[in-house]
Each structure stands twice: as C-alpha cells, then as structure tokens.
Amino acid sequence: MKSIDLKTTQNVSITYEVASLRERFFAFLLDWIFKSIGTGLLTLLFGILVDFDPQMIRMFAFVIVFPIITFYTLFFEMRFNGQTPGKMLVKIKVIKLNGKQPTFYDYLLRWSFRIVDLYVTGTLVGCFMISSTKYSQRLGDMLSNSSVVRINNSLSISLRDILRIDSKKSYVPVYPQIKNFREDDIILIKQVLDRFLKYKNDAHHDVMVDLTRIMAEKLELNSVPSDNVAFLRTLIKDYIVLTR
DSSP states (O other): OOEEEEEOTTSOEEEEEBOOHHHHHHHHHHHHHHHHHHHHHHHHHHHHHTTTOHHHHHHHIIIIIHHHHHHHHHHHHHHTTSOOHHHHHHTEEEEETTSSOOOHHHHHHHHHTHIIIIIITTTHHHHHHHHHSTTOOOHHHHHTTEEEEESSOTTSOOHHHHOOOOOGGGOOOSOGGGGGSOHHHHHHHHHHHHHHHHSOSHHHHHHHHHHHHHHHHHTTOSSOOSOHHHHHHHHHHHHHHHHO
C-alpha cells in the first residue's frame, strides 16, 4: 500500500496511507447517487408545485439542478476540509503534499480537471494516473500538489501488535482507569510516541509533553509524570492488559 510521509507547518511528521482507486471510485459512486437522488427529489417536488409545466421544469433544471450537479464536489470539499459525503462514508480526504491546508485555489484546480480526468475520457485518464503515479494522483491532484488519503490509517498497527504481554499475571496495570478510553485514543498515543522516537525534534517533543499533560488530567493524577516516554508506554501496556 502506498503511503505519504509529510511534515506539517509545525514540523510534525505524519504518515498517511494513500486511498486506493477502488476507494476513490466508491466515493465517486456514492456522490453520484446522492446527487441523483437529491436533484431528482427536488425536481419532483418542484414539478408538483408547477403542475409539471415543461417550461418551468426546464428552467428549474438550468437554474437549480445544473449548478448543484456541477459544483457539488467543489462546494463540499471546500466546506468540509477535503471531503464530500461520499468521501466521508469511505473515510478518505484530500490533503496537500506539503503539509499545508488546501486553499480554495487548490480545490478549484482539482475540480476543474475533473473534466479531463473523468468526463471527457470516460474516467480512463483519471484511473490510469491514480493507478500508476507514486502518490495515486490524477492530473488535478498533481497540478494542485495534493492527493487523497485514508483517514483511518491501517499503517497504525493494531494494539495486539504494539506490545506482546503474556498474561495479566505477568503484568500489574499502573493506571487501571485507562480501560475506559477508546482504542483510537491509545493508537494516537502510540503514534505520538513513535513519531518522537523517530524524529527527535522540538516539535514532536512538545506534542508528546502536551499529550502527557492531557492524559494525566484525564486520568486525574495528582501530578504530571516527568518521564513522558515511560508514562505513555505504560498507558499502552495497561490498556492492552485490561481490555483484551
């Protein structure tokens, strides 16, 4: 599976798993279904109001339906941080490869080249580019320096693979209240810890310190542990033992 390793504007490294062609196709299909059902219902309701007058319905299609279908993707990606309803359901989103937040111009550029990538060529160009390029980019992605990635990153190893503990008898949890947290929270702790150990810079250290403080507050500890790495590792161990 292709992945992107980029640094944010805060110099924090993040690894994203690139969305596959199948995932992007499913998102595209879902959006097409939503557009079709939504505009179909609107047209039906308007038709009932005007007694299905052909001229009025044609005007409604030109003034309302056509703009909705045309600008659907651009509107949703701008409004919802790189996601359309279809992308939300498939759990993928648009990101910039330089770690910055996509701008209106980026979304506009991606949207404009849908004509070439998807419609004029019957999706052939888009499918070929996504399948063959390093970061699975169609032309619109390449020109806007963006790509589509998974939100639920499978590169985040599962908890059973993080640490191997033989049994509860061999380890006594230090923070038993950690069992009330979600698995996503523990995976986030693991990611922050891994990033600090791999990229030992001030930005990752600050993130780890902040996470230690937040976890200490949520666990209602009397003081914040001084050894951030050991504390976070202990939380992961405790969670595995208490929840498996």
